[in-house]
Each structure stands twice: as structure tokens, then as C-alpha cells.
Amino acid sequence: MASEPRPRNIVIVGGGIIGCTCSYFLTRHPSFDPSIHKITIIEATAIASGASGKAGGLLALWAYPANIVKLSYQLHAELAQKHDGAKRWGYRAVHCGSLRAKGRIFGDADGKTVGNNGEEWKKLPKTDNKKAKSIAAGIPKDLDWFDAEAVKGYSEMGTPSTTAQVHPYQFTTSMADLAKEAGAKIILGSVTAVDSFGDGVKGVTYEDKDTKHIHTLPATDVILAAGPWTSHVYPEAPIEAMRAHSVVIKADVTPYAVFSEIDLPKDFGRTGGGDVKKKRHGLSVSPEMYARPDGTVYACGEGDTLIPLPKTSDLVVCDEDRCQDIIDYCVSISTPMREGDVLARQACYLPSVAGGGGPLIGETGTKGLFMATGHTCWGIQNSCATGKLISEFVFDGKAKSAKIDSLDPRRFL
Template identity: 40%
Template sequence: MASTYPPVKRRSIVIIGGGAIGCSIAYFLTRHTLYDREAHSVTILEASSIAAGSSGKSGGLLADWATPKCLAPLSFRTRGELAKRHGGDKIWGHRHVYCAEINLEAHELHTRGIQSSPEDMKEGFPPALDWIYSDSIKSYEEIGTPRNSAQVNSYLYTTNIAKLAEEQGAKVIIGHATRINYSPDMKSITSVTYSSHDETRDLEATDIVIAAGPWTAHIFPRAALLTPRGHSIVVIPSADLSGYVIFTNIESTPNSTVKGPISPEIYPRPPDTLHSFDTVYSSGPDDYDVPLPPSVDEVQVDDRRCEDVWNALGSVSQQIKDGQVITRQACYKPQIRQHEDNEEVGPMVGPTGITGLWLATGHDEWGMQNSAGTGLIMSEMIFEGRAHSADCESLDPKHFLNAE
């Protein structure tokens, strides 16, 4: 039977950005039916190191119920398939979890050594969450189950999916993209200029995918983004915690840099190839006070904000309070605009209107969750001219880009 696909043509595809989005695009390009290692080149151009930004510092929640609705279910399903195919449960910590929203009241039980026990739990509150002080619970709402919610170690997913792409012929170049070069009529791209080891070079390309997260506008100014900074910590708890991802609201302490409630997300993690013991990842609220620096290597960590998260966790969990903080970190996210009334906004995924130039950015807090789906539909767009795994017309960059 004759192929329904057009003849193979030579393509040089450059992906700017070595985060979860860019690496997932490289993976799916190298697994596409039309990919030919002899005719096609796929290059990840990363300014620092793979997973150096938010892709190495996020909580790693995966959810069928995430946004946008046109992409999230596909991405969640695809993530499960990737985990089965490559042993993601062992390699990048993929596991299914419960997920809940909990309003908590900070208190001083920990100073008296009082622990929660199953018989203390309020009605409707899972006994498996015995690592939360029972009398600090003001409300509890389950929003996800192991059927539709999962988690990964974001750093391990991103670095390993990049390696899997390399095994199929993709290349990784460490270099800072400084300029996209266009044809004389500005209607198509020709190459990208990048600097590496104090040398400036041009990398010819038939296709350029900008997946540079919050730094996207540095290379393509029409893709204006907000760039909130978030802080997070990683803790070794004093005891293993159950597989619940929880979103909390906790009253901040008097010395906090945050006025009013602080809302840390809490992600217990099983042992993985980075840590042979259980850990807890937790992130605090975003801030817009510090502008995006020129590169990921210049991101500053505000220890006070990390301390806010640590103090809030310690006020509701003895096991976390008695643990040890092993990581304090910060990262910036690409946000199209601040959410209002739970409005679904972006990301922008698809063609820019300039032949050969594509965008995959603006994923905000769901970048890790939607990276696999983005990689899949981008591979379809590039090789087939359209996405067929999901209807993502609402993500077309034309809806978001500034005028030229």
C-alpha cells in the first residue's frame, strides 16, 4: 500500500530551549513516522543546561483535569504511555496520586509534641494524611484521584526525555541563542545565531521552534510574556509521607514576607535516582517584584521566601518540621497574562505566520503537565502540517502575539 505521506524532504529543525517543552518536542520529532535520521536533523539549543530553569524546579504534578482542556487530557494520557514504554516509574518517579485542596490553620501543637492519629481525623479526611495536624484542618476537598492525577520528578523527566531523543539522533548544543535570521522579505527563517565559549556561530535551519519559556521574548519580542518568579524547597521529612499532592492555604507567620495566607503546594516524592530516600517538594506564591534576568544562571534566590514556605509547612506537619531542608531554589515561569476568574489562558503552540518559525511557550504552572502533549502536537504540525491528536486551534499563537 502506498504511503499517504508526501516524499521525505530534508529538514534541519532547531529547538531553542532545553526545558521539558523543548526536550519533549525533540523526543516526539524523533519518534514521528516521517522522521528519517538520514534526511532530518533535530537540535536542542540550550543556553545553560538541560532542565536548568523551571523544568528542573517544578513540583511535577500531572492531571487530566488541568488546563487547557484541549491539551491536558491528551498530555496526561501520553505521559502515562511514556512511563510504561520507558520505565518512568523507576527513571523519573512517575506515580499516580491523590490530590486535594486543604485550608489549614497554623498552630503550635508541634511545640507540645502532639501527633495526629487515625482516630483524630475529621470525618471525610483521609487517614493516609495523618502527617497533617488533624485540628489544623478547616476544610478538605478532593480534586484528583490516582485515575486522573499523577506526579513526576520534573528534573529527571526532562533530562531523561532529552537523552531518549539523543538516542534517536537528536543533538544538544549548549549555546545562547542571540538572533533569528530571516530571508530578505522577512517571510521565512534561515538560521539562528548563537554564542558559545565566546564564539558566535550560525546554525542553519528550515524550522525553528522557540520553547525558551520566560526568555522567549528575548529572541522573539512579539511573544510578550509575564514572568513571575516562584520559590520552592525540598525537604527530607522525618518519616515517609503518603502519596498525596495537596494545595493549601495557611495563615502566614508574623515575620513572613507575605501578608495574609501563604499557599504552599506540597508534593511528597518517593525515592528516585537523585535521592535514595523520600523527599517533600513545596513551592510558595509567585512574585512579580524582580525582573527576569538575562539568563537562568543569574536567577536569584530570596532565602526569606523559602523560609516562609518552610515555616508554613512546619506549622501544619510535625514530620516536615522535624525534617531537613536540602534545597532552596527559585525559577521563572512563562505566563501569557494573569488569570482572572479562573479564565483559561494559553499556552501558545503552533506557527507564527513566518514560514519555518514555531512557538511553544506560555504554559505557566502547567508546563510539566502539558509538555508531552505539546511535544506530540508540535511534531505533527512540523512533519504533517497540522495537529490531529487534539484540536488546539485556541492555542494558535495568532491569538496572543503582539502586532509587528
């Protein structure tokens, strides 16, 4: 005879895409019973205020790690179908390719010679262009938002049957809303400690965002999903943070996600403000550009570790010059982007596992304490599998939908 289900008080630390998909899948697990199971997200600043609200949103069957990618890609498609994701969070299939181009000089920099201190572009580890399988050559006719004179070549990396996208902010907030509709609760506050008793978790201590009062919340299960901040909450977590800048430009263009390799002219300088300053980079730069269904293009730049992760996401420093670099590089090869208004200039921190590997999904060695973090460049893509697997760890005692021994946090702690 099956044992009586026991009351559970499940606390999720962090309201980024990982915390929100965990709460969604917990509320959809067949064993979830809102009369005896409480689910609470504690979020320090605002839902999706970190990388989950500022990422590109690319989903790909060719992402990594292989043991969760397919599951997550399929779950994204199912969620979009079930909740009208096309309308609600901009889900759609896209083409994806790598574009080689030669940048041209426009605007203030025209005709002026500037220095170049030649730093190499620090790529986010989403693809290794050399390893990416080129499955076709030639420039597709409908990829018409790059200037013909600038384009030197194109290699297809993914088709609409292997590549898709979401708007990460809209997806994350929708997951939180759907979990709330099913009974989950959201508290705004910073978790300062995970409390344990013997070999098991007992609860969390947090500071309320508005009142600054300290509270303790008893818990049978705690899920650490604070992205790059996970090691602030749980110092044993081997999680590192890398800052990255991005911009959003108004430009209604065809559905492609483009990984660029742009050669800049020798005398290429920074535009804006009338001054032409020294460029930071060498002669080759690689911004990623993703067309979105809302008539915008999202573009992101390289990573840097110049400013350590601040205490909360609202204190992240956005360097306007780094944003302007991304804009200058994109507009040097695209007329629609050159003509479009810049709608957002932003920065956020990418969470990664020290020494490589990850993400870390599963038990920690302390009973009832789980980890779901370190998703590097593929946290949007891998969010659904992470949420589903965490719901299985909590209610079934083990991961059932994928074999994820290699992601066991205990191997890294």
C-alpha cells in the same frame, strides 16, 4: 505518488521540558528519518535549568486548557509505561486535595510577638479553590503527615485515576537523553537571533556557552521553546515571567498533593538565624505540598515580580527569606516536615501569556518558525501534548492529535 521527503534541519531553542519533549516526539514521529533529518536543541545554560527542573510535577485531568490536557495526561502514562517512568522519573498516581489548617508556632518564634504587614498571598494560578470541585469531604486516614490538632478540613480535588506526578528534572533530562539516543543533538549556547529570508526562516545565530564564539546554524524549521525567555529571543512573543520560590524537605510520607489554606496565629514570626523578623504575609497562606516517591516533600510558595527575569537561568536570584517563609508555614502544621532536613531552596520563573490564555503552540506566520511556550502553571502536565503537536506541525503541516485553534500563536502575535 507521495513526494520525496526533503532534508530538514530542525532547531529547538531552549532545553526546558517543552524543548525536550518536542525533540523526543520529533524523533518518534513516523516520518522522522535520521539520515536526512537533523534535530538540534540549543540550550543557554543546562538542560532543565529553569522552571522545568524546579517545578512541582503535578499532572491532572482537571488542569487547563481542556483541549490538550487529556491528550497530554495519556501521553505521560504511555511514556511512563514505555520507558519505566516510575523508576526513571518518579511517575506515579497520587491523591490530591485542599487542606484547611491552623498553623502553630514552633522554634525561635515561640512566645515572641512580632508585627505583620499583612500582604495578601499571591497564589500561582494552578487552582482556584473556590472553583475546584470538591468530590468528597473528610480527612483520609492515610493523610497522616499533618498534625491532627492543626487540621480543620479537607476536600478531595483529584483521585489516583485523575491525578499523577513526575519528578520534573528527571523527566526533562530523560526526554533529552531519549531524543539524543534517537539522533538529536544538544548544543550549549544562547540564541541571540532567529534569522529569516523573505517569508521563511533561515537559521539561528547563537553564542557558544564556553567559547563565547558567535555561530550561525542554518535551519529549515525553528521551534521557539525558551519558556519565559522566549521574548528575549523573539521580541514579538507576548510572554511574561513571574518568579516563584520552592523548597524540598526530607520526609517520607504518603502519596498526596496538597493545596493548603493555613491560618496563622497572630504572633507568628519567621524562624531561623535566632532573629524573629516581621512576617510578610497576612493571616492566611497557601503553600502547595507534594509528597514524592523519593522520600521528600516539594513545597512551593507564591509568585512575585520584584526582580525582572535575568539574562540566563543561572543568574536567577533566590531569596532565602521567601524560602524560609514556605518552610515555616509547612512545619507549622506537619511534624514529619518539621523533623526533616531541608534539601533544596530554589527559585525560577513561570512563563505566561500576556493578557491570559495560552499556551501558544503552532505556526507564527513566518514559514518554518513555530512557537511552543507560555505554559503557566501546567507546563509539566501539558509538555507531552505540546511535543506531540509540534512534531505534527513540522512533519504533517498541521496539528492532528488535538483541536488547538485557540492556542494558535498568530492570534496573539
